[in-house]
Amino acid sequence: MLLFGKHNVTPVNTPAAGRFAPSPTGPLHFGSLVAALGSYLDARARGARWVVRIEDVDEPRTQPGAADAILATLEGCGFAWDGPVVWQSRRTGLYREALDRLKAAGLAYPCGCTRREIADSALASDGARIYPGTCRHGLAPGKTARAYRVRTEDNPIEFTDRLQGGIRQSVGREVGDFVLFRADGYFAYQLAVVVDDGEQGITDVVRGADLLDSTARQIHLQRLLGLPTPDYLHLPVAVNGAGEKLSKQTGAGAAGPESIAAALGFLGHEPPAEMRSAPAAELLAWGVAHWEVARLPKARAIRVPAAAG
Numbered sequence: 179m180l181l182f183g184k185h186n187v188t189p190v191n192t193p194a195a196g197r198f199a200p201s202p203t204g205p206l207h208f209g210s211l212v213a214a215l216g217s218y219l220d221a222r223a224r225g226a227r228w229v230v231r232i233e234d235v236d237e238p239r240t241q242p243g244a245a246d247a248i249l250a251t252l253e254g255c256g257f258a259w260d261g262p263v264v265w266q267s268r269r270t271g272l273y274r275e276a277l278d279r280l281k282a283a284g285l286a287y288p289c290g291c292t293r294r295e296i297a298d299s300a301l302a303s304d305g306a307r308i309y310p311g312t313c314r315h316g317l318a319p320g321k322t323a324r325a326y327r328v329r330t331e332d333n334p335i336e337f338t339d340r341l342q343g344g345i346r347q348s349v350g351r352e353v354g355d356f357v358l359f360r361a362d363g364y365f366a367y368q369l370a371v372v373v374d375d376g377e378q379g380i381t382d383v384v385r386g387a388d389l390l391d392s393t394a395r396q397i398h399l400q401r402l403l404g405l406p407t408p409d410y411l412h413l414p415v416a417v418n419g420a421g422e423k424l425s426k427q428t429g430a431g432a433a434g435p436e437s438i439a440a441a442l443g444f445l446g447h448e449p450p451a452e453m454r455s456a457p458a459a460e461l462l463a464w465g466v467a468h469w470e471v472a473r474l475p476k477a478r479a480i481r482v483p484a485a486a487g
């Protein structure tokens with residue numbers, strides 16, 4: 179079923195577009211620099227648009243000042259993006275419209291379950307609980323709507339990641355009906371990202387492999403909303419010695435222009451020795467000229483020395 183007709187979402191009419199979509203939960207660390215770099219090089223190497231979207235829809239996790247600091251770091255590293263930066267917190271009208279369409283079609287439904295009530299369900303691969311479908315056929319008497327979930331199906335969703343290869347997931351069985359609008363009053367990442375990628379005309383998503391597990395959910399939503407499915411490339415994620423993704427919580431520090439050469443090396447694009455201390459803009463230009471997916475390490479995670487974080 180197509181829920182977004184031609185008149186609701188108007189993807190920008192240029193052939194190819196990539197994006198970098200950081201969550202402003204802290205400074206841009208080495209791991210996010212790798213995602214920025216990979217998406218930028220992949221877009222620029224084919225002359226595509228490259229946009230930056232600040233994913234601040236999850237306000238409770240947003241750190242004051244982090245978005246501006248990320249943008250300043252990107253600029254300092256020589257990244258130039260097309261058009262104005264898009265802020266998810268200013269686009270809730272679009273997310274509401276998408277949710278309303280799904281609700282009107284009976285594809286999204288209110289859920290009154292608390293976290294405690296689904297605590298006995300099986301664990302999904304991302305550590306969340308597989309929703310057992312308690313509210314699928316209506317709220318039980320005495321329950322009030324806390325969140326909205328989308329109906330999922332058992333038929334597997336299949337796609338070919340440009341780096342990781344064939345991926346197959348039954349969202350119905352392995353995730354369950356997932357949340358689009360959260361009990362704390364915020365739209366969920368999965369809905370926001372799908373609406374934004376569609377509305378911004380993104381054709382190529384290049385991001386960390388930690389999001390590989392979300393992709394089938396996003397393809398499911400794209401299909402329900404009548405949006406095209408972009409091509410996906412999930413880069414290896416930078417992890418510390420304990421195997422944890424670099425983040426503010428794992429003590430990763432801010433990256434800067436001096437980190438570009440290492441980020442290129444992480445992505446299998448080691449610049450020549452004489453360029454290692456070249457200005458960031460020159461390193462980026464070298465990366466654009468030499469970008470090849472075949473050079474990327476085909477891994478979901480790669481350890482980096484503590485100093486890189």
Ligand code: GLU
Pocket residue numbers: 199200201233371384385386389
């Ligand atoms: N905002 C997400 C993050 O910073 C990335 C989302 C995406 O690329 O789809 O982890």
